[in-house]
Amino acid sequence: xxxxxxxxxxxxxxxxxxxxxxxxxxxxxxxxxxxxxxxxxxxxxxxxxxxxxxxxxxxxxxxxxxxxxxxxxxxxxxxxxxxxxxxxxxxxxxxxxxxxxxxxxxxxxxxxxxxxxxxxxxxxxxxxxxxxxxxxxxxxxxxxxxxxxxxxxxxxxxxxxxxxxxxxxxxxxxxxxxxxxxxxxxxxxxxxxxxxxxxxxxxxxxxxxxxxxxxxxxxxxxxxxxxxxxxxxxxxxxxxxxxxxxxxxxxxxxxxxxxxxxxxxxxxxxxxxxxxxxxxxxxxxxxxxxxxxxxxxxxxxxxxxxxxxxxxxxxxxxxxxxxxxxxxxxxxxxxxxxxxxxxxxxxxxxxxxxxxxxxxxxxxxx
Amino acid sequence: xxxxxxxxxxxxxxxxxxxxxxxxxxxxxxxxxxxxxxxxxxxxxxxxxxxxxxxxxxxxxxxxxxxxxxxxxxxxxxxxxxxxxxxxxxxxxxxxxxxxxxxxxxxxxxxxxxxxxxxxxxxxxxxxxxxxxxxxxxxxxxxxxxxxxxxxxxxxxxxxxxxxxxxxxxxxxxxxxxxxxxxxxxxxxxxxxxxxxxxxxxxxxxxxxxxxxxxxxxxxxxxxxxxxxxxxxxxxxxxxxxxxxxxxxxxxxxxxxxxxxxxxxxxxxxxxxxxxxxxxxxxxxxxxxxxxxxxxxxxxxxxxxxxxxxxxxxxxxxxxxxxxx
Ligand code: SF4
Ligand code: SF4
Numbered sequence: 001x002x003x004x005x006x007x008x009x010x011x012x013x014x015x016x017x018x019x020x021x022x023x024x025x026x027x028x029x030x031x032x033x034x035x036x037x038x039x040x041x042x043x044x045x046x047x048x049x050x051x052x053x054x055x056x057x058x059x060x061x062x063x064x065x066x067x068x069x070x071x072x073x074x075x076x077x078x079x080x081x082x083x084x085x086x087x088x089x090x091x092x093x094x095x096x097x098x099x100x101x102x103x104x105x106x107x108x109x110x111x112x113x114x115x116x117x118x119x120x121x122x123x124x125x126x127x128x129x130x131x132x133x134x135x136x137x138x139x140x141x142x143x144x145x146x147x148x149x150x151x152x153x154x155x156x157x158x159x160x161x162x163x164x165x166x167x168x169x170x171x172x173x174x175x176x177x178x179x180x181x182x183x184x185x186x187x188x189x190x191x192x193x194x195x196x197x198x199x200x201x202x203x204x205x206x207x208x209x210x211x212x213x214x215x216x217x218x219x220x221x222x223x224x225x226x227x228x229x230x231x232x233x234x235x236x237x238x239x240x241x242x243x244x245x246x247x248x249x250x251x252x253x254x255x256x257x258x259x260x261x262x263x264x265x266x267x268x269x270x271x272x273x274x275x276x277x278x279x280x281x282x283x284x285x286x287x288x289x290x291x292x293x294x295x296x297x298x299x300x301x302x303x304x305x306x307x308x309x310x311x312x313x314x315x316x317x318x319x320x321x322x323x324x325x326x327x328x329x330x331x332x333x334x335x336x337x338x339x340x341x342x343x344x345x346x347x348x349x350x351x352x353x354x355x356x357x358x359x360x361x362x363x364x365x366x
Numbered sequence: 367x368x369x370x371x372x373x374x375x376x377x378x379x380x381x382x383x384x385x386x387x388x389x390x391x392x393x394x395x396x397x398x399x400x401x402x403x404x405x406x407x408x409x410x411x412x413x414x415x416x417x418x419x420x421x422x423x424x425x426x427x428x429x430x431x432x433x434x435x436x437x438x439x440x441x442x443x444x445x446x447x448x449x450x451x452x453x454x455x456x457x458x459x460x461x462x463x464x465x466x467x468x469x470x471x472x473x474x475x476x477x478x479x480x481x482x483x484x485x486x487x488x489x490x491x492x493x494x495x496x497x498x499x500x501x502x503x504x505x506x507x508x509x510x511x512x513x514x515x516x517x518x519x520x521x522x523x524x525x526x527x528x529x530x531x532x533x534x535x536x537x538x539x540x541x542x543x544x545x546x547x548x549x550x551x552x553x554x555x556x557x558x559x560x561x562x563x564x565x566x567x568x569x570x571x572x573x574x575x576x577x578x579x580x581x582x583x584x585x586x587x588x589x590x591x592x593x594x595x596x597x598x599x600x601x602x603x604x605x606x607x608x609x610x611x612x613x614x615x616x617x618x619x620x621x622x623x624x625x626x627x628x629x630x631x632x633x634x635x636x637x638x639x640x641x642x643x644x645x646x647x648x649x650x651x652x653x654x655x656x657x658x659x660x661x662x663x664x665x666x667x668x669x670x671x672x673x674x675x676x677x678x679x680x681x682x683x684x685x686x687x688x689x690x691x
Pocket of ligand 1: 049050051079080081214216279280281305307308309310311636
């Protein structure tokens with residue numbers, strides 16, 4: 001049994017760590033690329049959302065590398081994600097790429113349900129080992145997130161363009177390479193040291209933008225045309241409404257780990273504008289917009305794939321937040337045709353607007 | 367007290383219940399008019415571009431009512447059966463509408479039967495309390511409304527479309543002979559607010575009938591059969607309408623007297639991109655005639671007409687045993 005799974009940003013680092021800890025044979029699909037998307041578009045239903053198409057492409061590419069089993073998360077609606085695995089499976093079968101399917105349905109009441117499901121993959125391993133594996137995966141997720149956050153701060157201030165990116169890549173590789181908790185701690189420290197070694201101009205005025213929206217397009221740089229990096233090079237420090245480790249804690253551990261930002265806070269802040277969950281991260285999108293506005297951010301950018309239902313609802317009510325808090329917002333909808341050039345122009349115009357509002361000249365085109 | 371009900375979305379399922387309920391409590395129920403170009407234009411103006419056609423249309427209906435009524439009844443239909451939802455857009459609709467300028471106050475009670483069926487009464491009580499403090503009266507009105515709804519569902523199962531069933535309930539039926547000779551049976555599978563709204567469906571059902579096809583829809587299939595067919599899926603669907611459409615389509619595909627399936631979806635509809643795919647895959651595997659119609663505000667009537675005609679021709683040829691099909 002050779003396992004594979006879909007990409008979503010850095011997800012492969014903690015997931016691979018967890019599965020390998022359990023002794024599984026893991027095939028990480030090649031990073032999502034134009035080719036992945038083309039494969040997905042070719043075989044997926046026309047109106048499936050983009051993450052679906054990229055998942056499908058990932059599986060086909062992983063199969064070429066010898067994977068025979070797909071590990072996928074499940075869900076119970078109302079948005080499409082919960083049915084992805086089954087339809088992707090049917091499509092794979094129809095095109096002669098038959099693969100086994102293991103769906104990890106999210107736990108409803110207690111983390112033990114999740115542990116139970118992971119154990120099914122693990123075969124003969126003991127409970128203790130399963131729990132250790134999950135813990136190790138989570139630690140990696142957290143390490144990756146902290147590194148990412150550090151890169152968000154460094155990027156707009158770097159003196160040598162591209163230095164942060166390089167440091168970030170090195171850091172990720174260190175974390176990815178760690179094979180035990182002890183090693184990981186070391187790697188984590190080293191990675192953060194590398195990032196803080198990037199020479200920065202701390203007096204440079206930067207803008208702060210909160211990125212909100214659908215989880216996949218937020219986390220997967222290929223799907224958002226490297227949004228964070230582009231903003232960074234435009235002199236913008238970003239924060240994201242969703243990080244991998246927070247998501248894991250909210251949805252798989254059901255909030256077991258304290259001290260992380262949780263979805264409940266975001267949802268509570270959404271209340272006057274969106275009073276009910278709408279699936280996906282729609283309510284979090286609105287709540288995070290409110291929270292970023294309160295925290296003094298200069299603007300927010302909402303990203304989501306074309307036809308994403310929860311985010312369309314969020315987009316419909318977002319102007320209310322923008323109006324009440326006087327915070328500018330921009331919505332970027334990603335689909336397989338969205339071009340980079342158009343995106344860059346829109347980003348520049350938005351950043352320009354924020355800079356003028358704030359009275360900072362020279363943020364753009366420095 | 368005037369209560370407005372938009373002729374949109376799940377009006378096609380629940381209107382008889384809502385109407386009886388509010389009338390029993392002494393309110394006057396105002397229904398928005400039949401969909402028109404003008405109503406849709408209002409929706410297009412106020413809804414964000416990305417929402418699907420039926421939701422845009424519902425904006426138009428609500429806006430038509432806004433200045434004529436004291437309240438608009440726009441329940442948040444979270445879930446109408448155990449462990450199923452309708453669609454994220456239904457979950458957010460009241461919040462999307464509330465922001466509009468000059469909107470009348472909404473009665474936006476949460477209807478959420480995701481956990482248990484008795485939770486329906488909670489919503490009913492809350493809606494009723496906008497009109498009266500008398501709990502007994504609400505309870506009675508609720509029971510009468512349920513009776514009306516059951517009667518309506520029975521009529522739908524007899525093969526009437528909502529418009530006809532409502533006419534029966536409201537004693538408006540004119541005794542006319544069947545206007546069309548039937549030579550084929552066609553299943554029309556789609557969300558009720560797409561296929562039964564004669565404006566956005568471009569009169570699909572009547573057109574098919576006038577071309578000699580008897581129309582079968584998902585609403586005619588008893589729940590038991592729907593569930594039985596839907597249970598064949600590898601995982602339970604969590605959309606009420608999706609399950610209904612899928613179950614009905616599988617059932618009709620099994621029936622030798624049904625000659626083809628027309629699947630109707632709104633452009634960009636999330637659930638349909640999944641369930642539609644399952645249905646199409648099945649139809650193709652069984653080599654059954656299948657036509658997919660996607661509706662949006664730019665869909666041209668002439669094009670749709672041609673496609674329906676061509677489809678019916680194809681079905682007829684197939685029945686006549688033309689080789690190569
Ligand atoms: S959240 Fe949006 S993109 Fe993700 S599965 Fe749901 S509809 Fe698709
Ligand atoms: S189910 Fe489809 S057509 Fe209905 S509201 Fe949702 S997206 Fe629109």
